[in-house]
Amino acid sequence: MAKTYDCLFKLLLIGDSGVGKTSILFRFSEDAFNISFISTIGIDFKIRTIDLDGKKVKLQIWDTAGQERFRTITTAYYRGSMGIMLVYDVTNEKSFENIKNWIRNIEENASADVEKMILGNKCDLDSKRQVSKERGEQLAIEYQIKFVETSAKDSLNVEYAFFTLARDIKAKMEKKQEASNPTRGSGAHQLRANEQQRRPTSWLSRCSLL
Amino acid sequence: MSEPEVNTNEEKKGTSDFVEDGKNKMVIKCKYCLSKILEKKTAVYVEQEKELPLMFQGIDRKQGEIKKEMLNEYYHVDNMYIFENIGFTHQVDNYKYLTCADCEAGPVGYYDLDSKHSYIALSRIEHS
Numbered sequence: 001m002a003k004t005y006d007c008l009f010k011l012l013l014i015g016d017s018g019v020g021k022t023s024i025l026f027r028f029s030e031d032a033f034n035i036s037f038i039s040t041i042g043i044d045f046k047i048r049t050i051d052l053d054g055k056k057v058k059l060q061i062w063d064t065a066g067q068e069r070f071r072t073i074t075t076a077y078y079r080g081s082m083g084i085m086l087v088y089d090v091t092n093e094k095s096f097e098n099i100k101n102w103i104r105n106i107e108e109n110a111s112a113d114v115e116k117m118i119l120g121n122k123c124d125l126d127s128k129r130q131v132s133k134e135r136g137e138q139l140a141i142e143y144q145i146k147f148v149e150t151s152a153k154d155s156l157n158v159e160y161a162f163f164t165l166a167r168d169i170k171a172k173m174e175k176k177q178e179a180s181n182p183t184r185g186s187g188a189h190q191l192r193a194n195e196q197q198r199r200p201t202s203w204l205s206r207c208s209l210l
Numbered sequence: 211m212s213e214p215e216v217n218t219n220e221e222k223k224g225t226s227d228f229v230e231d232g233k234n235k236m237v238i239k240c241k242y243c244l245s246k247i248l249e250k251k252t253a254v255y256v257e258q259e260k261e262l263p264l265m266f267q268g269i270d271r272k273q274g275e276i277k278k279e280m281l282n283e284y285y286h287v288d289n290m291y292i293f294e295n296i297g298f299t300h301q302v303d304n305y306k307y308l309t310c311a312d313c314e315a316g317p318v319g320y321y322d323l324d325s326k327h328s329y330i331a332l333s334r335i336e337h338s
Contacts, residue, residue, distance in 0.1 A: 037263045038309050038316045041299045046311045049294045
């Protein structure tokens with residue numbers, strides 16, 4: 001059968017228990033279907049298809065399935081992952097402080113070039129907030145990772161976060177391919193590689209298949 | 211004598227509204243939230259007797275009891291990345307059940323861990 005997509009990215013959601021990772025992945029987990037057969041077994045992962053600047057991108061998104069309670073995630077879980085959403089709860093100081101521990105865990109276990117993004121979830125609960133947006137931004141600057149506050153409950157910025165992470169993975173992949181295959185590109189391609197300024201990545205280069 | 215034949219014809223006619231060249235003629239969506247599950251002509255129509263747990267188990271059932279129904283019309287998908295949007299449950303026996311990726315209604319079908327093939331029940335989805 002003809003290939004029905006251009007790219008496939010494996011993404012993980014990581015962070016302390018209770019920060020809302022499951023709600024980010026599983027939008028209506030508290031809804032009417034909660035008494036269904038599905039909710040008793042639980043969902044392992046999802047496949048979502050997005051249109052990323054004209055390319056059909058498949059995202060395979062995994063939750064940590066309770067492993068985070070052990071405060072560590074094994075190498076096996078990270079295998080093949082290309083993007084990680086680091087999630088904390090803006091109403092829970094401890095979950096924010098633990099982001100640093102999660103980053104260390106990723107550095108020790110995941111592939112070195114995995115793309116990361118920090119999400120400050122539950123930003124709809126302003127009266128209970130313990131972590132300001134500025135502190136989240138500061139942490140992100142410190143680690144040079146993108147950051148956004150989300151509300152899974154109100155579907156605020158969740159889609160944006162997945163698009164941003166996917167776009168960054170795609171850009172990194174295309175850059176890597178250009179670097180490893182400098183002779184295969186067109187003339188314009190090579191010329192651009194010699195330029196110092198960053199320009200939007202050419203769609204001439206295709207992202208690789210897993 | 212003639213009645214069963216009429217039924218058979220009606221059934222075939224019903225299927226042909228959805229199936230063309232052995233594949234799904236229309237886009238397949240979730241019955242409840244219309245989230246897109248499969249693009250047109252990406253899955254193969256198969257007839258097979260296979261039980262699926264009911265979407266709504268009801269509150270009157272006994273502890274641990276799982277109500278099922280026998281279904282015999284499915285769409286076969288041989289690669290999970292053909293799906294537009296879909297959820298996979300944790301493993302039960304040798305299967306993962308398939309759900310809507312948005313509202314999580316399901317099972318809309320199952321994934322066989324041996325063959326790595328997926329099957330979507332026609333009666334659990336919407337054609338559009």
